[in-house]
Amino acid sequence: MQKAIYRTVFQNRKLVLCILFLALLLAPLFLSDFRLNLLGKFLTFAIVAIGLDLLWGYTGVLSLGHGIFFGLGAYCMAMYLTLEARGGRLPDFMAWSGMQELPLIWIPFQYPIVAIILGILIPAAVAFLLGYLTFRNRINGVYFTILSQAMVLVVTTLLIGQQNLTGGTSGLTNFKTFFGFSVNSSSTQTVIYLVTVVMLALVFIGCRKMVKGRLGKVLIGVRDGENRMRFLGYNPSIYKTFVYTISAALAGLAGMLFVLQVGIISPTMIGIIPSIEMVLWVALGGRATLIGPVIGALFVNAASTGFSESYPDIWTYFLGALFVIVVIFLPKGLMGVINKFQERSKQINVTNVNKDPNSVKVGKNISGI
Template sequence: MTARGADVTAEGADMAATAPVVVRQTPPEPARPRWSRLGGPAAFTATAVLVLVVAPLLLEPFRLGLLAKYLCYAIVALGIGLAWGQGGMLTLGQGVFFGLGGYAMGMYLKLHDAGGDLPDFMVWSGVEKLPALWAPFGNPVFALAMAVVVPVLVALALGTLVFRQRVRGAYFAILTQALAAALVILLVGQQGLTGGTNGLTNFFDIFGNDVAADTTQRGLYLTVAIVLGVLYLGAWQLVRSRFGRLLLAIRDGEDRVRFLGYDPATVKTVTFAMSAGMAGIAGALFVPVVGIISPALLGVVPSLELVVAVAVGGRYALAGAVLGAVVMGYARTYFSEELPDAWLYLQGALFILVMTLAPKGVAGLASGVAAGLRGRLARGRAAA
């Protein structure tokens, strides 16, 4: 390079160094408010506090008991939302785990009311000695533990057998539905052990309190609401953890996750067991609230109704599953009173409309509307 060329190069470098740098300005993204960043827990906690405080003051005992029943269904729906909405496992047999938890609690209550004698239905059935299966359930701690442990163990066994064979989709749904039908047949056929078609009923005392008393029912309602809130917050945290992200990845592309070195069968089995445990807890709470547990409450039809409720509320959002269970429970009560012959048709039509027009349910519609409003707000600020 000549001396003249070197001078020109140096001059160009000096000009580049001193030239102003033009940076294209982009409008900053509007800061989201704190409540929006907190998302589900903040909104759910505020709603839960409102329900806990206001509902017992405004509702008469009968209506409060109905709301407690709806919240029990919401706990089951929360588990379905976790398994189906987050994990892609369409379970049509959650009534099985709901019933196992309910019968565990019902066995304790019947033994407690009997005061060491045989429960009334066993006397009517000609049973002369308390079956060995029933004896441990005289302990309330054992009964409460079994209401959760037994559903979890059954789900773990079923999940291990099924998911290891890569059974999924409609095949898994049909299998869980068949399990619910088989359990109903088993319970109905064991009249002296399970109460048969009538199930377990006529409960009078729970932990030293009259089940039918208004104060007891209010206490049960608060217990159900608190348990639902705790389980929701736990599920919400789980979904946003590393395990939850892996679960979503399995839902959207199980084979890809397997090729990356993860074991989808283990993740799906654990999630399925957690949903079963939630259903067992709901069943145990349902029995003292409603006063009965029978095969009619845990068969194929109740399980399908819960799936419909989750679909209507929004299976991809945990809050949508809870909302769907409460709304559908209230709608069933209302329309059964006003239009008893039309409720099933309305329920089926609602499910078809939601699945065809709004696959993400009410929660999905609300999320879409909120996203649209945030987009308009951001564009308006950028234009200003």
């Protein structure tokens, strides 16, 4: 019996994923509002992690600047929420800095639908431009990474500096309603949580479809041998720009869902440290697995919440130790461990069912799920 469970768990991952998805959908029945809110927040991080995995895990482009795209999405939503909360009057920070009327760039955000569309389009457009210019000029590898990191600094400095437009260091908060529903009521929050779960599932399925097809193979080709791909007739910079754009759009989507659940966005939440943390979720979960980064995002954030509740003084050390351990002992991340178990369970299967060792190939070609 135990063996049977073991086998189902490790060999039928689709089933496991469906059960997990159902569990997430049913979570509002079991969790307190506070915990549900936390889980919802983590799930938005998981969406970012999937996008980053497409970019880093599959295409080999390490971005230490995804906080920007997350932030752009978040600010788009927050601008709408701020305007709606103020009911036609100017937001306080604008009034304090002596503004008389709504600045031009805020005007589209009076309409929720426009805000939502822009929350995805703006990060995507910024990534497209940035990606197109850098990749076309063959700025790759660590140079791109440094550039992406510098961009974070530029954007956060801009957000803080333009106090009258962005609310400065304190960011945007004190939201009241979303499409007329109170954002603070437990029922609205439950709906937003469920939307997050569904979005995560859709993003996961979409990205999985992408990487399982030929596109995924081409991306791996770009990752492992960009020049070789050129001589096979591909233009790697187009593929990289595309994936960068997609991952930025996903980060924007996540940012919007984040603001709705957390109720605040400020420059520190999208700065250099959060941007690096995003990459750590992917590294910890396991690159180029899609599900790994989801697990990584949930695990790291749950752990840091847990640690910070129980050991408020030293939890960052716990977190640091965790990363060191993973990097040294689990270079393929948590999914590397799970894959190893899967391989082993397949071997058990083969020895049980099939006595002829030559008839079945064992343990080759396990990748992702």
